[in-house]
Amino acid sequence: MDQRTPPTISFDAPAAARRIAAQAAARAAALDCDGSFPLEDVRALAGSGLLAALVPSSAGGAGLGEEPRFRKLADVLRRVGYGNLALGRLYEGHVNALQIIARYGTPDQQRSLFGDATDGHLFGVWNTEPKPDGLTFSQSGEGLSLTGRKAFASGAGFVTRALVTARPSAGGAPMMLVVPLDAGTRADLSSWRALGMRASATGTVDFTGLEVEAGAVIGGPDDYHCQPFFSGGAWRFAAVQLGGIEAVFDVWRRHIRIGGRGGDPHQLARLGEGAIAIESGRHWVERAAGIVADDSLPPDRIVAFVNLARVAVERAGLDVLQLSQRSVGLEGFLAGHPLERLSRDLAVYLRQPAPDRALHLAAAEILDGPEEAGELWRP
Structure with missing residues (x-):
């Protein structure tokens, strides 16, 4: 698959998910330890086109999850979870992020971020915060400066495009931002000593001192909580x-x-x-x-x-x-x-x-x- 070319509507996502699930199941036992991450399986998701499959059909992608293909998305999520629940959790977060971007992003934001998904970037949605160190942002020149942390962030240290909620430091409703991250940075997995889901790389991510462009903001105030x-x-x-x-x-x-x-x-x-x-x-x-x-x-x-x-x-x-x-x-x-x-x-x-x-x-x-x-x- 050519770089930055999303899979087309004819892409057989469930078949790809079945293959990856079988591989993930064979590797899952070896990943059952604190601080682990299914890196090979995520790379397989990227190589198969499943990370880019959420690119909307209007943007030339497979439109996985759109009407009438929502059943395929349900099937893909189920199959990935069958192979390894930790991998399923990570993929579901990636799907969530891209669907939010498809709903609230501007055309320029969508073009850039859908291209990132096609290039193999793993997205995640992180909204849980340790108190009182919730994530805030303030104006810094032409961009935004971030302060604070996110907790229970699955894929911490491996997600390279994090969709996060953050409040303006001057006060107001939370906004959504897509923050580019370098793999292996800003993550602390020491607090995740759970009975299961040990390979989900769930931890705390510190954004303090990170600066992003003003265009990182997705949607409007409190759009994240918009129902349904x-x-x-x-x-x-x-x-x-x-x-x-x-x-x-x-x-x-x-x-x-x-x-x-x-x-x-x-x-x-x-x-x-x-x-x-x-x-x-x-x-x-x-x-x-x-x-x-x-x-x-x-x-x-x-x-x-x-x-x-x-x-x-x-x-x-x-x-x-x-x-x-x-x-x-x-x-x-x-x-x-x-x-x-x-x-x-x-x-x-x-x-x-x-x-x-x-x-x-x-x-x-x-x-x-x-x-x-x-x-x-x-x-």
């Missing part, structure tokens, strides 16, 4: 989670088959319950992706459905974890068994912000809806 796009985008991480759930399910299924335990009715019953959970999660992810892409429901109704979807996928993941661990038994908790690592990664990645609030808000929207139950999600 802010909460509606949660279907993407749910798609990655679904891939991780399927990976756990397949390891569990293989364990039963190899161990000759398929004749046990209790094992089969648990496996059947797991299959129901997965298919339920798949329905929610695909329907949520479609509702967001269609954008014909009121914003609060779109957000409500996606909130239900993320809770349903979390529940499916917790069910499959419990069922698989009960079926496999103690062996599945021993280092070296594939279920042990996959379970840790999934348990950590299922922990997304404010699930109770998401369910509460969705239920409140449903309660106030005048429609019959079967019409709640129809335009």
Whole structure:
């Protein structure tokens, strides 16, 4: 693929994701250590065209995620998550950043940043801040000077185009900026000692003293939190989670088959319950992706459905974890068994912000809806 030439609409993104997922799964065990990062897998994403696949069709790209290709994006995210949840988390952040740029960027910004994606730059979206050291910016000559840090930044030290939220030092609503970063700089991974997702290179990034051009600002004040796009985008991480759930399910299924335990009715019953959970999660992810892409429901109704979807996928993941661990038994908790690592990664990645609030808000929207139950999600 020529440099700065994005893949075209005919690009088979799911097939590319399947190949990369297989490679990532083979490498995942070796990456299960603090401070690691799936560098070869990210390079494979770039080489396959998947980092550039989000370039809109209007800009000559594959337009992955656009209507009617949103199902392909859901499939790609699921497949990448199946191969390695840490890689899936990084890719989902890259997708999020490029979709924000496509929505809010100026033509010049889009031309430059989509070119960066085509050249293999990894994007990320970082909004969490350690208190009181949140990120701010101030005018400095013709550019902007940054002060402060971001926390829980996945891909820290490896993301070279960071879309961050920052407040003007003089006060006001947060803005979005795309900040170019050099690999291996400004990142501190020492605080990420998590049970799972150890290869996600999650850490703190210090932007203090960094200066960027005024054109780094994307969109207007508080556009980042604009609904339904802010909460509606949660279907993407749910798609990655679904891939991780399927990976756990397949390891569990293989364990039963190899161990000759398929004749046990209790094992089969648990496996059947797991299959129901997965298919339920798949329905929610695909329907949520479609509702967001269609954008014909009121914003609060779109957000409500996606909130239900993320809770349903979390529940499916917790069910499959419990069922698989009960079926496999103690062996599945021993280092070296594939279920042990996959379970840790999934348990950590299922922990997304404010699930109770998401369910509460969705239920409140449903309660106030005048429609019959079967019409709640129809335009």
